[in-house]
Amino acid sequence: MRAKQISGKFPSGKIGEEEAVSYLKEQSLYEELLSIARSQGDRIKPKFRDLARLHSIVRQRKCLTVLEFGVGFSTLVLADALQKNKTDWAEADDLPEIREAFPFSLHSVDSGDKWIEATKNILTDRLKDLVQFYNSPVKVDHFNGKMCHFYEQLPDVVPDFIYIDGPDPATVKGEINGQSWNNPARVVMSADLLLIEPFLMPGTLVLFDGRTLNARFLASHIYRNWDIYRTEGTDVTAMELCEMPLGQLNLNLMKYQLGDSIHKWSEPLNRLKEK
Ligand SMILES: C[S@@+](CC[C@H](N)C(=O)[O-])C[C@H]1O[C@@H](n2cnc3c(N)ncnc32)[C@H](O)[C@@H]1O
Known part of the structure:
Protein backbone atom coordinates (compact mmCIF):
# COMPACT_ATOMS: atom_id res chain seq x y z
CA MET A 1 0.00 0.00 0.00
CA ARG A 2 1.44 3.38 -0.98
CA ALA A 3 -1.19 5.43 0.85
CA LYS A 4 -0.04 7.61 3.72
CA GLN A 5 -2.58 8.12 6.52
CA ILE A 6 -2.68 11.74 7.59
CA SER A 7 -4.51 13.03 10.64
CA GLY A 8 -4.91 16.47 9.12
CA LYS A 9 -7.94 18.73 8.99
CA PHE A 10 -8.39 19.60 5.34
CA PRO A 11 -10.23 18.44 3.30
CA SER A 12 -12.22 16.07 5.47
CA GLY A 13 -12.29 18.46 8.45
CA LYS A 14 -15.16 19.02 10.80
CA ILE A 15 -17.71 21.70 9.90
CA GLY A 16 -20.35 22.85 12.38
CA GLU A 17 -24.03 22.99 11.40
CA GLU A 18 -24.22 26.77 11.91
CA GLU A 19 -21.07 27.33 9.90
CA ALA A 20 -22.47 25.15 7.10
CA VAL A 21 -25.83 26.93 7.02
CA SER A 22 -24.21 30.33 6.98
CA TYR A 23 -21.84 29.24 4.17
CA LEU A 24 -24.78 27.94 2.08
CA LYS A 25 -26.72 31.17 2.72
CA GLU A 26 -23.74 33.21 1.49
CA GLN A 27 -23.74 31.07 -1.65
CA SER A 28 -27.51 31.63 -2.12
CA LEU A 29 -28.12 27.88 -1.88
CA TYR A 30 -29.72 27.38 1.52
CA GLU A 31 -33.29 28.47 0.74
CA GLU A 32 -33.24 26.55 -2.55
CA LEU A 33 -32.17 23.33 -0.79
CA LEU A 34 -34.81 23.78 1.93
CA SER A 35 -37.56 24.31 -0.58
CA ILE A 36 -36.54 21.20 -2.60
CA ALA A 37 -36.45 19.14 0.61
CA ARG A 38 -39.97 20.32 1.49
CA SER A 39 -41.27 19.35 -1.95
CA GLN A 40 -39.70 15.86 -1.69
CA GLY A 41 -41.55 15.00 1.53
CA ASP A 42 -40.01 12.31 3.74
CA ARG A 43 -37.05 11.47 1.50
CA ILE A 44 -33.40 11.81 2.57
CA LYS A 45 -32.97 15.38 3.85
CA PRO A 46 -30.10 17.62 2.73
CA LYS A 47 -27.06 17.32 5.01
CA PHE A 48 -25.88 20.90 5.15
CA ARG A 49 -22.45 20.14 6.60
CA ASP A 50 -21.66 17.67 3.79
CA LEU A 51 -23.00 20.01 1.13
CA ALA A 52 -21.08 23.03 2.43
CA ARG A 53 -17.88 20.96 2.55
CA LEU A 54 -18.39 19.78 -1.02
CA HIS A 55 -19.07 23.24 -2.36
CA SER A 56 -16.12 24.83 -0.60
CA ILE A 57 -13.73 22.10 -1.79
CA VAL A 58 -14.71 22.59 -5.43
CA ARG A 59 -14.41 26.38 -5.06
CA GLN A 60 -11.12 26.34 -3.12
CA ARG A 61 -9.46 23.87 -5.44
CA LYS A 62 -10.89 25.56 -8.55
CA CYS A 63 -12.05 22.18 -9.86
CA LEU A 64 -12.89 21.89 -13.55
CA THR A 65 -14.17 18.35 -14.12
CA VAL A 66 -16.11 16.55 -11.41
CA LEU A 67 -17.24 12.92 -11.28
CA GLU A 68 -20.03 12.10 -8.84
CA PHE A 69 -21.40 8.71 -7.79
CA GLY A 70 -24.89 9.01 -6.26
CA VAL A 71 -27.02 11.93 -7.45
CA GLY A 72 -29.17 14.19 -5.27
CA PHE A 73 -28.71 17.51 -3.46
CA SER A 74 -24.97 17.12 -3.96
CA THR A 75 -25.49 17.37 -7.75
CA LEU A 76 -27.04 20.81 -7.40
CA VAL A 77 -24.33 22.02 -5.03
CA LEU A 78 -21.46 20.68 -7.15
CA ALA A 79 -22.96 22.23 -10.30
CA ASP A 80 -23.30 25.59 -8.56
CA ALA A 81 -19.65 25.51 -7.46
CA LEU A 82 -18.52 24.64 -10.99
CA GLN A 83 -20.65 27.41 -12.45
CA LYS A 84 -18.97 29.91 -10.09
CA ASN A 85 -15.54 28.53 -11.06
CA LYS A 86 -16.50 29.01 -14.69
CA THR A 87 -17.44 32.65 -14.08
CA ASP A 88 -14.14 33.27 -12.25
CA TRP A 89 -12.23 31.70 -15.15
CA ALA A 90 -14.08 33.86 -17.69
CA GLU A 91 -13.30 37.00 -15.69
CA ALA A 92 -9.63 36.23 -14.91
CA ASP A 93 -6.91 38.31 -16.63
CA ASP A 94 -4.04 35.91 -16.59
CA LEU A 95 -5.18 32.41 -17.53
CA PRO A 96 -2.80 29.44 -17.62
CA GLU A 97 -2.43 27.27 -20.70
CA ILE A 98 -3.96 23.89 -19.82
CA ARG A 99 -5.22 20.70 -21.44
CA GLU A 100 -8.77 19.98 -20.31
CA ALA A 101 -11.27 18.14 -22.49
CA PHE A 102 -14.47 19.00 -20.59
CA PRO A 103 -13.89 22.05 -18.40
CA PHE A 104 -16.64 23.09 -15.98
CA SER A 105 -18.62 19.90 -16.26
CA LEU A 106 -20.19 17.59 -13.71
CA HIS A 107 -20.64 13.91 -14.60
CA SER A 108 -23.18 12.31 -12.28
CA VAL A 109 -23.66 8.55 -12.21
CA ASP A 110 -26.56 6.69 -10.61
CA SER A 111 -27.82 3.12 -10.64
CA GLY A 112 -31.41 3.92 -11.63
CA ASP A 113 -33.57 6.45 -13.44
CA LYS A 114 -35.76 7.44 -10.53
CA TRP A 115 -33.28 9.74 -8.77
CA ILE A 116 -31.67 10.88 -12.01
CA GLU A 117 -35.05 12.22 -13.15
CA ALA A 118 -35.80 13.74 -9.74
CA THR A 119 -32.38 15.44 -9.74
CA LYS A 120 -32.76 16.77 -13.29
CA ASN A 121 -35.95 18.43 -12.07
CA ILE A 122 -34.22 20.34 -9.28
CA LEU A 123 -31.60 21.89 -11.57
CA THR A 124 -32.40 25.39 -12.78
CA ASP A 125 -31.55 26.51 -16.34
CA ARG A 126 -28.43 28.24 -14.95
CA LEU A 127 -26.97 24.83 -14.01
CA LYS A 128 -28.57 22.30 -16.38
CA ASP A 129 -25.98 22.56 -19.14
CA LEU A 130 -23.11 21.84 -16.78
CA VAL A 131 -24.38 18.40 -15.75
CA GLN A 132 -24.42 15.11 -17.64
CA PHE A 133 -26.26 12.18 -16.09
CA TYR A 134 -25.37 8.52 -16.57
CA ASN A 135 -27.65 5.65 -15.60
CA SER A 136 -25.56 2.53 -15.06
CA PRO A 137 -26.29 -0.84 -13.45
CA VAL A 138 -23.93 -1.90 -10.67
CA LYS A 139 -22.68 -5.50 -10.79
CA VAL A 140 -20.95 -7.76 -8.31
CA ASP A 141 -17.40 -8.69 -9.35
CA HIS A 142 -14.03 -9.09 -7.69
CA PHE A 143 -10.69 -7.32 -7.55
CA ASN A 144 -7.64 -9.44 -6.69
CA GLY A 145 -10.01 -12.21 -5.61
CA LYS A 146 -11.96 -9.94 -3.25
CA MET A 147 -15.67 -9.39 -3.68
CA CYS A 148 -16.71 -5.86 -4.61
CA HIS A 149 -18.86 -4.12 -7.25
CA PHE A 150 -18.46 -1.93 -10.32
CA TYR A 151 -20.72 0.40 -12.31
CA GLU A 152 -21.01 -1.10 -15.80
CA GLN A 153 -20.62 2.23 -17.59
CA LEU A 154 -18.49 5.15 -16.48
CA PRO A 155 -18.29 8.66 -17.96
CA ASP A 156 -15.35 8.94 -20.37
CA VAL A 157 -13.68 11.80 -18.50
CA VAL A 158 -10.54 12.51 -16.48
CA PRO A 159 -11.90 14.18 -13.33
CA ASP A 160 -9.95 16.38 -10.91
CA PHE A 161 -12.48 15.74 -8.15
CA ILE A 162 -14.44 12.54 -7.44
CA TYR A 163 -17.29 12.37 -4.95
CA ILE A 164 -18.32 8.88 -3.85
CA ASP A 165 -21.82 8.81 -2.29
CA GLY A 166 -23.35 5.95 -4.31
CA PRO A 167 -24.51 3.40 -5.16
CA ASP A 168 -27.39 2.53 -2.91
CA PRO A 169 -26.36 -1.04 -1.84
CA ALA A 170 -29.88 -2.31 -2.58
CA THR A 171 -29.26 -1.69 -6.30
CA VAL A 172 -26.15 -3.90 -6.59
CA LYS A 173 -26.96 -6.90 -8.85
CA GLY A 174 -25.56 -10.41 -8.79
CA GLU A 175 -23.83 -12.75 -6.36
CA ILE A 176 -20.64 -14.69 -5.90
CA ASN A 177 -20.67 -18.01 -4.02
CA GLY A 178 -23.98 -17.14 -2.40
CA GLN A 179 -22.78 -13.67 -1.27
CA SER A 180 -24.85 -10.69 -2.42
CA TRP A 181 -26.09 -7.24 -1.54
CA ASN A 182 -29.60 -8.61 -0.99
CA ASN A 183 -28.40 -8.83 2.59
CA PRO A 184 -28.96 -5.35 4.06
CA ALA A 185 -26.15 -5.91 6.58
CA ARG A 186 -23.55 -5.94 3.78
CA VAL A 187 -21.85 -2.57 3.28
CA VAL A 188 -21.07 -1.11 -0.15
CA MET A 189 -17.71 -1.96 -1.74
CA SER A 190 -17.24 0.09 -4.93
CA ALA A 191 -14.03 -0.64 -6.79
CA ASP A 192 -14.48 1.79 -9.70
CA LEU A 193 -11.64 3.97 -8.42
CA LEU A 194 -9.19 1.08 -8.87
CA LEU A 195 -10.19 0.79 -12.52
CA ILE A 196 -9.58 4.46 -13.31
CA GLU A 197 -6.66 5.09 -10.93
CA PRO A 198 -3.92 4.60 -13.59
CA PHE A 199 -4.92 7.67 -15.61
CA LEU A 200 -5.91 10.10 -12.85
CA MET A 201 -3.80 13.26 -12.91
CA PRO A 202 -1.58 14.37 -10.02
CA GLY A 203 -3.64 16.63 -7.76
CA THR A 204 -6.88 14.63 -8.06
CA LEU A 205 -8.99 14.58 -4.90
CA VAL A 206 -11.45 11.81 -3.96
CA LEU A 207 -14.00 12.32 -1.19
CA PHE A 208 -16.13 9.59 0.43
CA ASP A 209 -19.32 10.36 2.31
CA GLY A 210 -19.35 7.60 4.95
CA ARG A 211 -18.51 4.27 3.25
CA THR A 212 -15.57 3.87 5.61
CA LEU A 213 -15.03 0.17 5.01
CA ASN A 214 -15.10 0.85 1.26
CA ALA A 215 -12.49 3.60 1.70
CA ARG A 216 -10.30 1.19 3.69
CA PHE A 217 -10.63 -1.45 0.97
CA LEU A 218 -9.53 1.05 -1.67
CA ALA A 219 -6.68 2.32 0.52
CA SER A 220 -5.26 -1.20 0.65
CA HIS A 221 -5.42 -1.71 -3.14
CA ILE A 222 -4.36 1.63 -4.66
CA TYR A 223 -0.79 1.79 -5.99
CA ARG A 224 -0.08 5.49 -6.51
CA ASN A 225 1.02 8.17 -4.03
CA TRP A 226 -2.17 9.10 -2.24
CA ASP A 227 -2.40 10.99 1.04
CA ILE A 228 -5.44 9.92 3.00
CA TYR A 229 -7.25 12.23 5.41
CA ARG A 230 -9.73 11.23 8.03
CA THR A 231 -10.75 13.54 10.84
CA GLU A 232 -12.02 12.28 14.17
CA GLY A 233 -15.72 13.04 14.60
CA THR A 234 -16.52 13.15 10.88
CA ASP A 235 -17.78 10.42 8.60
CA VAL A 236 -15.70 11.58 5.66
CA THR A 237 -12.52 10.23 4.07
CA ALA A 238 -10.47 12.20 1.56
CA MET A 239 -7.70 10.88 -0.69
CA GLU A 240 -5.40 13.29 -2.50
CA LEU A 241 -3.13 12.13 -5.31
CA CYS A 242 0.12 13.81 -4.28
CA LEU A 253 -3.17 23.59 -14.02
CA MET A 254 -1.90 22.42 -10.64
CA LYS A 255 -0.46 25.85 -9.87
CA TYR A 256 -3.75 27.48 -10.86
CA GLN A 257 -5.79 25.05 -8.74
CA LEU A 258 -3.61 24.32 -5.75
CA GLY A 259 -1.04 27.12 -5.51
CA ASP A 260 1.99 26.45 -3.34
CA SER A 261 0.65 23.32 -1.66
CA ILE A 262 2.03 21.13 -4.45
CA HIS A 263 5.60 21.80 -3.27
CA LYS A 264 5.15 19.42 -0.32
CA TRP A 265 4.78 16.53 -2.72
CA SER A 266 7.76 14.39 -3.53
CA GLU A 267 8.63 12.70 -6.80
CA PRO A 268 6.77 9.35 -6.97
CA LEU A 269 9.66 7.55 -8.63
CA ASN A 270 11.93 8.42 -5.69
CA ARG A 271 9.36 7.03 -3.32
CA LEU A 272 9.27 3.81 -5.28
CA LYS A 273 13.07 3.51 -5.00
CA GLU A 274 12.92 4.02 -1.24
CA LYS A 275 10.65 1.03 -0.80
C1 LIG B 1 -26.64 8.55 -0.24
S1 LIG B 1 -27.78 8.82 -1.56
C2 LIG B 1 -26.94 10.02 -2.51
C3 LIG B 1 -27.23 11.37 -2.03
C4 LIG B 1 -26.63 12.51 -2.80
N1 LIG B 1 -25.22 12.36 -3.10
C5 LIG B 1 -26.85 13.78 -2.01
O1 LIG B 1 -25.92 14.28 -1.39
O2 LIG B 1 -27.99 14.23 -1.97
C6 LIG B 1 -27.59 7.32 -2.44
C7 LIG B 1 -28.67 7.09 -3.50
O3 LIG B 1 -29.95 7.44 -3.01
C8 LIG B 1 -30.76 7.97 -4.07
N2 LIG B 1 -31.21 9.32 -3.64
C9 LIG B 1 -30.79 10.51 -4.07
N3 LIG B 1 -31.43 11.52 -3.43
C10 LIG B 1 -32.30 10.92 -2.58
C11 LIG B 1 -33.28 11.41 -1.64
N4 LIG B 1 -33.48 12.72 -1.43
N5 LIG B 1 -34.00 10.51 -0.95
C12 LIG B 1 -33.82 9.16 -1.11
N6 LIG B 1 -32.91 8.65 -1.99
C13 LIG B 1 -32.16 9.50 -2.72
C14 LIG B 1 -29.89 7.99 -5.32
O4 LIG B 1 -30.21 6.86 -6.11
C15 LIG B 1 -28.47 7.89 -4.76
O5 LIG B 1 -27.59 7.21 -5.60
Whole structure:
Protein backbone atom coordinates (compact mmCIF):
# COMPACT_ATOMS: atom_id res chain seq x y z
CA MET A 1 0.00 0.00 0.00
CA ARG A 2 1.44 3.38 -0.98
CA ALA A 3 -1.19 5.43 0.85
CA LYS A 4 -0.04 7.61 3.72
CA GLN A 5 -2.58 8.12 6.52
CA ILE A 6 -2.68 11.74 7.59
CA SER A 7 -4.51 13.03 10.64
CA GLY A 8 -4.91 16.47 9.12
CA LYS A 9 -7.94 18.73 8.99
CA PHE A 10 -8.39 19.60 5.34
CA PRO A 11 -10.23 18.44 3.30
CA SER A 12 -12.22 16.07 5.47
CA GLY A 13 -12.29 18.46 8.45
CA LYS A 14 -15.16 19.02 10.80
CA ILE A 15 -17.71 21.70 9.90
CA GLY A 16 -20.35 22.85 12.38
CA GLU A 17 -24.03 22.99 11.40
CA GLU A 18 -24.22 26.77 11.91
CA GLU A 19 -21.07 27.33 9.90
CA ALA A 20 -22.47 25.15 7.10
CA VAL A 21 -25.83 26.93 7.02
CA SER A 22 -24.21 30.33 6.98
CA TYR A 23 -21.84 29.24 4.17
CA LEU A 24 -24.78 27.94 2.08
CA LYS A 25 -26.72 31.17 2.72
CA GLU A 26 -23.74 33.21 1.49
CA GLN A 27 -23.74 31.07 -1.65
CA SER A 28 -27.51 31.63 -2.12
CA LEU A 29 -28.12 27.88 -1.88
CA TYR A 30 -29.72 27.38 1.52
CA GLU A 31 -33.29 28.47 0.74
CA GLU A 32 -33.24 26.55 -2.55
CA LEU A 33 -32.17 23.33 -0.79
CA LEU A 34 -34.81 23.78 1.93
CA SER A 35 -37.56 24.31 -0.58
CA ILE A 36 -36.54 21.20 -2.60
CA ALA A 37 -36.45 19.14 0.61
CA ARG A 38 -39.97 20.32 1.49
CA SER A 39 -41.27 19.35 -1.95
CA GLN A 40 -39.70 15.86 -1.69
CA GLY A 41 -41.55 15.00 1.53
CA ASP A 42 -40.01 12.31 3.74
CA ARG A 43 -37.05 11.47 1.50
CA ILE A 44 -33.40 11.81 2.57
CA LYS A 45 -32.97 15.38 3.85
CA PRO A 46 -30.10 17.62 2.73
CA LYS A 47 -27.06 17.32 5.01
CA PHE A 48 -25.88 20.90 5.15
CA ARG A 49 -22.45 20.14 6.60
CA ASP A 50 -21.66 17.67 3.79
CA LEU A 51 -23.00 20.01 1.13
CA ALA A 52 -21.08 23.03 2.43
CA ARG A 53 -17.88 20.96 2.55
CA LEU A 54 -18.39 19.78 -1.02
CA HIS A 55 -19.07 23.24 -2.36
CA SER A 56 -16.12 24.83 -0.60
CA ILE A 57 -13.73 22.10 -1.79
CA VAL A 58 -14.71 22.59 -5.43
CA ARG A 59 -14.41 26.38 -5.06
CA GLN A 60 -11.12 26.34 -3.12
CA ARG A 61 -9.46 23.87 -5.44
CA LYS A 62 -10.89 25.56 -8.55
CA CYS A 63 -12.05 22.18 -9.86
CA LEU A 64 -12.89 21.89 -13.55
CA THR A 65 -14.17 18.35 -14.12
CA VAL A 66 -16.11 16.55 -11.41
CA LEU A 67 -17.24 12.92 -11.28
CA GLU A 68 -20.03 12.10 -8.84
CA PHE A 69 -21.40 8.71 -7.79
CA GLY A 70 -24.89 9.01 -6.26
CA VAL A 71 -27.02 11.93 -7.45
CA GLY A 72 -29.17 14.19 -5.27
CA PHE A 73 -28.71 17.51 -3.46
CA SER A 74 -24.97 17.12 -3.96
CA THR A 75 -25.49 17.37 -7.75
CA LEU A 76 -27.04 20.81 -7.40
CA VAL A 77 -24.33 22.02 -5.03
CA LEU A 78 -21.46 20.68 -7.15
CA ALA A 79 -22.96 22.23 -10.30
CA ASP A 80 -23.30 25.59 -8.56
CA ALA A 81 -19.65 25.51 -7.46
CA LEU A 82 -18.52 24.64 -10.99
CA GLN A 83 -20.65 27.41 -12.45
CA LYS A 84 -18.97 29.91 -10.09
CA ASN A 85 -15.54 28.53 -11.06
CA LYS A 86 -16.50 29.01 -14.69
CA THR A 87 -17.44 32.65 -14.08
CA ASP A 88 -14.14 33.27 -12.25
CA TRP A 89 -12.23 31.70 -15.15
CA ALA A 90 -14.08 33.86 -17.69
CA GLU A 91 -13.30 37.00 -15.69
CA ALA A 92 -9.63 36.23 -14.91
CA ASP A 93 -6.91 38.31 -16.63
CA ASP A 94 -4.04 35.91 -16.59
CA LEU A 95 -5.18 32.41 -17.53
CA PRO A 96 -2.80 29.44 -17.62
CA GLU A 97 -2.43 27.27 -20.70
CA ILE A 98 -3.96 23.89 -19.82
CA ARG A 99 -5.22 20.70 -21.44
CA GLU A 100 -8.77 19.98 -20.31
CA ALA A 101 -11.27 18.14 -22.49
CA PHE A 102 -14.47 19.00 -20.59
CA PRO A 103 -13.89 22.05 -18.40
CA PHE A 104 -16.64 23.09 -15.98
CA SER A 105 -18.62 19.90 -16.26
CA LEU A 106 -20.19 17.59 -13.71
CA HIS A 107 -20.64 13.91 -14.60
CA SER A 108 -23.18 12.31 -12.28
CA VAL A 109 -23.66 8.55 -12.21
CA ASP A 110 -26.56 6.69 -10.61
CA SER A 111 -27.82 3.12 -10.64
CA GLY A 112 -31.41 3.92 -11.63
CA ASP A 113 -33.57 6.45 -13.44
CA LYS A 114 -35.76 7.44 -10.53
CA TRP A 115 -33.28 9.74 -8.77
CA ILE A 116 -31.67 10.88 -12.01
CA GLU A 117 -35.05 12.22 -13.15
CA ALA A 118 -35.80 13.74 -9.74
CA THR A 119 -32.38 15.44 -9.74
CA LYS A 120 -32.76 16.77 -13.29
CA ASN A 121 -35.95 18.43 -12.07
CA ILE A 122 -34.22 20.34 -9.28
CA LEU A 123 -31.60 21.89 -11.57
CA THR A 124 -32.40 25.39 -12.78
CA ASP A 125 -31.55 26.51 -16.34
CA ARG A 126 -28.43 28.24 -14.95
CA LEU A 127 -26.97 24.83 -14.01
CA LYS A 128 -28.57 22.30 -16.38
CA ASP A 129 -25.98 22.56 -19.14
CA LEU A 130 -23.11 21.84 -16.78
CA VAL A 131 -24.38 18.40 -15.75
CA GLN A 132 -24.42 15.11 -17.64
CA PHE A 133 -26.26 12.18 -16.09
CA TYR A 134 -25.37 8.52 -16.57
CA ASN A 135 -27.65 5.65 -15.60
CA SER A 136 -25.56 2.53 -15.06
CA PRO A 137 -26.29 -0.84 -13.45
CA VAL A 138 -23.93 -1.90 -10.67
CA LYS A 139 -22.68 -5.50 -10.79
CA VAL A 140 -20.95 -7.76 -8.31
CA ASP A 141 -17.40 -8.69 -9.35
CA HIS A 142 -14.03 -9.09 -7.69
CA PHE A 143 -10.69 -7.32 -7.55
CA ASN A 144 -7.64 -9.44 -6.69
CA GLY A 145 -10.01 -12.21 -5.61
CA LYS A 146 -11.96 -9.94 -3.25
CA MET A 147 -15.67 -9.39 -3.68
CA CYS A 148 -16.71 -5.86 -4.61
CA HIS A 149 -18.86 -4.12 -7.25
CA PHE A 150 -18.46 -1.93 -10.32
CA TYR A 151 -20.72 0.40 -12.31
CA GLU A 152 -21.01 -1.10 -15.80
CA GLN A 153 -20.62 2.23 -17.59
CA LEU A 154 -18.49 5.15 -16.48
CA PRO A 155 -18.29 8.66 -17.96
CA ASP A 156 -15.35 8.94 -20.37
CA VAL A 157 -13.68 11.80 -18.50
CA VAL A 158 -10.54 12.51 -16.48
CA PRO A 159 -11.90 14.18 -13.33
CA ASP A 160 -9.95 16.38 -10.91
CA PHE A 161 -12.48 15.74 -8.15
CA ILE A 162 -14.44 12.54 -7.44
CA TYR A 163 -17.29 12.37 -4.95
CA ILE A 164 -18.32 8.88 -3.85
CA ASP A 165 -21.82 8.81 -2.29
CA GLY A 166 -23.35 5.95 -4.31
CA PRO A 167 -24.51 3.40 -5.16
CA ASP A 168 -27.39 2.53 -2.91
CA PRO A 169 -26.36 -1.04 -1.84
CA ALA A 170 -29.88 -2.31 -2.58
CA THR A 171 -29.26 -1.69 -6.30
CA VAL A 172 -26.15 -3.90 -6.59
CA LYS A 173 -26.96 -6.90 -8.85
CA GLY A 174 -25.56 -10.41 -8.79
CA GLU A 175 -23.83 -12.75 -6.36
CA ILE A 176 -20.64 -14.69 -5.90
CA ASN A 177 -20.67 -18.01 -4.02
CA GLY A 178 -23.98 -17.14 -2.40
CA GLN A 179 -22.78 -13.67 -1.27
CA SER A 180 -24.85 -10.69 -2.42
CA TRP A 181 -26.09 -7.24 -1.54
CA ASN A 182 -29.60 -8.61 -0.99
CA ASN A 183 -28.40 -8.83 2.59
CA PRO A 184 -28.96 -5.35 4.06
CA ALA A 185 -26.15 -5.91 6.58
CA ARG A 186 -23.55 -5.94 3.78
CA VAL A 187 -21.85 -2.57 3.28
CA VAL A 188 -21.07 -1.11 -0.15
CA MET A 189 -17.71 -1.96 -1.74
CA SER A 190 -17.24 0.09 -4.93
CA ALA A 191 -14.03 -0.64 -6.79
CA ASP A 192 -14.48 1.79 -9.70
CA LEU A 193 -11.64 3.97 -8.42
CA LEU A 194 -9.19 1.08 -8.87
CA LEU A 195 -10.19 0.79 -12.52
CA ILE A 196 -9.58 4.46 -13.31
CA GLU A 197 -6.66 5.09 -10.93
CA PRO A 198 -3.92 4.60 -13.59
CA PHE A 199 -4.92 7.67 -15.61
CA LEU A 200 -5.91 10.10 -12.85
CA MET A 201 -3.80 13.26 -12.91
CA PRO A 202 -1.58 14.37 -10.02
CA GLY A 203 -3.64 16.63 -7.76
CA THR A 204 -6.88 14.63 -8.06
CA LEU A 205 -8.99 14.58 -4.90
CA VAL A 206 -11.45 11.81 -3.96
CA LEU A 207 -14.00 12.32 -1.19
CA PHE A 208 -16.13 9.59 0.43
CA ASP A 209 -19.32 10.36 2.31
CA GLY A 210 -19.35 7.60 4.95
CA ARG A 211 -18.51 4.27 3.25
CA THR A 212 -15.57 3.87 5.61
CA LEU A 213 -15.03 0.17 5.01
CA ASN A 214 -15.10 0.85 1.26
CA ALA A 215 -12.49 3.60 1.70
CA ARG A 216 -10.30 1.19 3.69
CA PHE A 217 -10.63 -1.45 0.97
CA LEU A 218 -9.53 1.05 -1.67
CA ALA A 219 -6.68 2.32 0.52
CA SER A 220 -5.26 -1.20 0.65
CA HIS A 221 -5.42 -1.71 -3.14
CA ILE A 222 -4.36 1.63 -4.66
CA TYR A 223 -0.79 1.79 -5.99
CA ARG A 224 -0.08 5.49 -6.51
CA ASN A 225 1.02 8.17 -4.03
CA TRP A 226 -2.17 9.10 -2.24
CA ASP A 227 -2.40 10.99 1.04
CA ILE A 228 -5.44 9.92 3.00
CA TYR A 229 -7.25 12.23 5.41
CA ARG A 230 -9.73 11.23 8.03
CA THR A 231 -10.75 13.54 10.84
CA GLU A 232 -12.02 12.28 14.17
CA GLY A 233 -15.72 13.04 14.60
CA THR A 234 -16.52 13.15 10.88
CA ASP A 235 -17.78 10.42 8.60
CA VAL A 236 -15.70 11.58 5.66
CA THR A 237 -12.52 10.23 4.07
CA ALA A 238 -10.47 12.20 1.56
CA MET A 239 -7.70 10.88 -0.69
CA GLU A 240 -5.40 13.29 -2.50
CA LEU A 241 -3.13 12.13 -5.31
CA CYS A 242 0.12 13.81 -4.28
CA GLU A 243 2.49 13.39 -7.19
CA MET A 244 4.68 15.84 -9.05
CA PRO A 245 3.21 17.30 -12.27
CA LEU A 246 3.59 15.31 -15.48
CA GLY A 247 4.59 18.21 -17.72
CA GLN A 248 4.19 21.93 -18.26
CA LEU A 249 0.42 21.89 -18.94
CA ASN A 250 -0.27 19.75 -15.90
CA LEU A 251 2.00 22.01 -13.81
CA ASN A 252 0.14 25.12 -15.05
CA LEU A 253 -3.17 23.59 -14.02
CA MET A 254 -1.90 22.42 -10.64
CA LYS A 255 -0.46 25.85 -9.87
CA TYR A 256 -3.75 27.48 -10.86
CA GLN A 257 -5.79 25.05 -8.74
CA LEU A 258 -3.61 24.32 -5.75
CA GLY A 259 -1.04 27.12 -5.51
CA ASP A 260 1.99 26.45 -3.34
CA SER A 261 0.65 23.32 -1.66
CA ILE A 262 2.03 21.13 -4.45
CA HIS A 263 5.60 21.80 -3.27
CA LYS A 264 5.15 19.42 -0.32
CA TRP A 265 4.78 16.53 -2.72
CA SER A 266 7.76 14.39 -3.53
CA GLU A 267 8.63 12.70 -6.80
CA PRO A 268 6.77 9.35 -6.97
CA LEU A 269 9.66 7.55 -8.63
CA ASN A 270 11.93 8.42 -5.69
CA ARG A 271 9.36 7.03 -3.32
CA LEU A 272 9.27 3.81 -5.28
CA LYS A 273 13.07 3.51 -5.00
CA GLU A 274 12.92 4.02 -1.24
CA LYS A 275 10.65 1.03 -0.80
C1 LIG B 1 -26.64 8.55 -0.24
S1 LIG B 1 -27.78 8.82 -1.56
C2 LIG B 1 -26.94 10.02 -2.51
C3 LIG B 1 -27.23 11.37 -2.03
C4 LIG B 1 -26.63 12.51 -2.80
N1 LIG B 1 -25.22 12.36 -3.10
C5 LIG B 1 -26.85 13.78 -2.01
O1 LIG B 1 -25.92 14.28 -1.39
O2 LIG B 1 -27.99 14.23 -1.97
C6 LIG B 1 -27.59 7.32 -2.44
C7 LIG B 1 -28.67 7.09 -3.50
O3 LIG B 1 -29.95 7.44 -3.01
C8 LIG B 1 -30.76 7.97 -4.07
N2 LIG B 1 -31.21 9.32 -3.64
C9 LIG B 1 -30.79 10.51 -4.07
N3 LIG B 1 -31.43 11.52 -3.43
C10 LIG B 1 -32.30 10.92 -2.58
C11 LIG B 1 -33.28 11.41 -1.64
N4 LIG B 1 -33.48 12.72 -1.43
N5 LIG B 1 -34.00 10.51 -0.95
C12 LIG B 1 -33.82 9.16 -1.11
N6 LIG B 1 -32.91 8.65 -1.99
C13 LIG B 1 -32.16 9.50 -2.72
C14 LIG B 1 -29.89 7.99 -5.32
O4 LIG B 1 -30.21 6.86 -6.11
C15 LIG B 1 -28.47 7.89 -4.76
O5 LIG B 1 -27.59 7.21 -5.60
